[in-house]
Amino acid sequence: QIAKNGKKMPPAAIAFYKQTDYSLEDLVSKDPAVDILEEFSKKISEFKPSLIAVSSMTTNYYQSLEMIQKIRPKCKVIFGGVHPTLMPESVINEDVIDYVCVGEADEALVELCEYLDKNKDTSNIRNLYLKVKKGRKVIIIKNKLRPFVNLDTLPPPDLSIFDHRYFFRPFLGKIYKGIYMSTARGCPRGCAYCVNNRLRNIYKECGRRYIRFQSPKIIARNITYIKKKYGINWYKFSDDTFLLRPLADLLKLKKLLKPLHIMFGCSVDPVTVTEEKVKAAKEMGCVSMSMGIETGNEKIRKYVLGRNISNNQIFEAVRIMRKYNIKISTFNMIGLPGETKENIFETIKLNKKLNIPDANVYVMYPFPGTKIYEDFHISRKKFKNIPAMEEAYLFNLSNVKNEELLYFLRTFNLYLVLPEKYWQKIEKARKSPKLYTVLIQIAQEIINKNLD
Numbered sequence: 001q002i003a004k005n006g007k008k009m010p011p012a013a014i015a016f017y018k019q020t021d022y023s024l025e026d027l028v029s030k031d032p033a034v035d036i037l038e039e040f041s042k043k044i045s046e047f048k049p050s051l052i053a054v055s056s057m058t059t060n061y062y063q064s065l066e067m068i069q070k071i072r073p074k075c076k077v078i079f080g081g082v083h084p085t086l087m088p089e090s091v092i093n094e095d096v097i098d099y100v101c102v103g104e105a106d107e108a109l110v111e112l113c114e115y116l117d118k119n120k121d122t123s124n125i126r127n128l129y130l131k132v133k134k135g136r137k138v139i140i141i142k143n144k145l146r147p148f149v150n151l152d153t154l155p156p157p158d159l160s161i162f163d164h165r166y167f168f169r170p171f172l173g174k175i176y177k178g179i180y181m182s183t184a185r186g187c188p189r190g191c192a193y194c195v196n197n198r199l200r201n202i203y204k205e206c207g208r209r210y211i212r213f214q215s216p217k218i219i220a221r222n223i224t225y226i227k228k229k230y231g232i233n234w235y236k237f238s239d240d241t242f243l244l245r246p247l248a249d250l251l252k253l254k255k256l257l258k259p260l261h262i263m264f265g266c267s268v269d270p271v272t273v274t275e276e277k278v279k280a281a282k283e284m285g286c287v288s289m290s291m292g293i294e295t296g297n298e299k300i301r302k303y304v305l306g307r308n309i310s311n312n313q314i315f316e317a318v319r320i321m322r323k324y325n326i327k328i329s330t331f332n333m334i335g336l337p338g339e340t341k342e343n344i345f346e347t348i349k350l351n352k353k354l355n356i357p358d359a360n361v362y363v364m365y366p367f368p369g370t371k372i373y374e375d376f377h378i379s380r381k382k383f384k385n386i387p388a389m390e391e392a393y394l395f396n397l398s399n400v401k402n403e404e405l406l407y408f409l410r411t412f413n414l415y416l417v418l419p420e421k422y423w424q425k426i427e428k429a430r431k432s433p434k435l436y437t438v439l440i441q442i443a444q445e446i447i448n449k450n451l452d
């Protein structure tokens with residue numbers, strides 16, 4: 001199949017096209033394969049910005065930095081996001097970076113733009129680390145953080161800068177126009193593999209409450225605006241724990257969102273799942289919930305990962321979500337410190353018992369700033385050499401060989417779909433691509449049958 005512009009259609013787009021109201025050109029109007037560095041460099045020379053702002057997590061920090069180092073733009077460069085917030089000193093020491101934003105940039109970035117525009121001195125802007133020349137010396141100024149922003153004062157997101165194809169998302173075999181949207185900030189937990197604890201410490205000087213919710217009125221205002229202006233009808237609330245809100249707040253939100261007829265997915269913590277809250281979420285348009293199980297072994301979950309959640313609490317949460325016909329997905333990690341092959345099978349078995357057909361599984365990545373990163377004394381040098389999420393197994397934190405970890409990553413969902421009588425064959429298929437293909441076909445048949 002060829003689109004009108006002569007470009008070939010990717011197979012996935014052809015499959016979805018048949019089930020959507022959008023035109024072929026809507027979905028694939030030009031070849032999306034571009035050289036990012038070339039495209040970025042072209043944009044910069046055409047647009048001639050005064051400031052480049054890069055938001056980065058650890059997994060894309062080194063790649064973003066490398067791009068800036070290769071292009072060496074003539075304008076100012078600011079880095080913000082989780083990684084620069086956790087490691088501001090090392091980031092500001094890069095010679096291509098002029099500013100680092102520590103913490104939330106909602107107000108600091110606007111202030112920086114205004115100051116640069118008016119040629120004003122930027123050295124006292126709160127939340128910013130910056131370099132200043134004093135004679136021959138370069139000194140680093142570390143400004144204090146400002147109080148947290150009130151989420152209700154933020155405008156709705158401006159989506160006009162995005163290519164409209166960015167919004168298309170598949171869900172249960174159909175394509176919807178969807179976006180990620182944040183309605184709260186902060187999380188009460190302190191998981192050992194998460195930067196949340198460290199962020200809470202950094203934000204201590206911000207004074208006000210670390211956990212904040214946008215009011216139901218503002219959420220409804222934003223969704224009404226986005227739906228009308230961009231035709232977005234699918235939302236993924238990217239809040240750490242959507243059901244953390246008090247029930248009264250969720251009931252208000254339900255009243256306001258129900259008439260908008262939207263669909264949304266969200267992440268939940270098993271201990272926040274109650275009948276009343278899930279019922280309210282369902283009635284306001286919730287169709288899917290994802291939940292972190294991380295491991296099937298309760299002791300590893302509690303003592304290594306710092307998540308004091310029992311398997312019984314997970315079962316109860318799943319029971320309630322199923323009662324309200326919510327699609328459930330789980331997040332799982334392998335390659336955990338001290339983990340054995342048997343422990344990985346405990347995680348597979350727990351997902352299987354919960355009847356989860358498609359689990360998300362990752363090899364644990366010891367992000368800087370997390371307890372696990374500190375506990376295992378991971379050096380920055382080692383970190384710089386292993387930046388990609390997919391290469392996290394190279395940290396060698398578990399007792400499982402790397403090749404086995406990678407095979408578990410590939411076959412985790414195969415174990416969930418195929419009955420236990422096939423499990424030995426999955427193990428054998430590691431050395432037999434032919435057998436592996438056969439098992440995939442059997443799994444596919446089971447999935448198709450379930451869809452029917």
Ligand code: SF4
Pocket residue numbers: 187188189190191194195196197240269
């Ligand atoms: S529940 Fe999620 S966001 Fe909260 S600390 Fe744990 S991993 Fe981080």
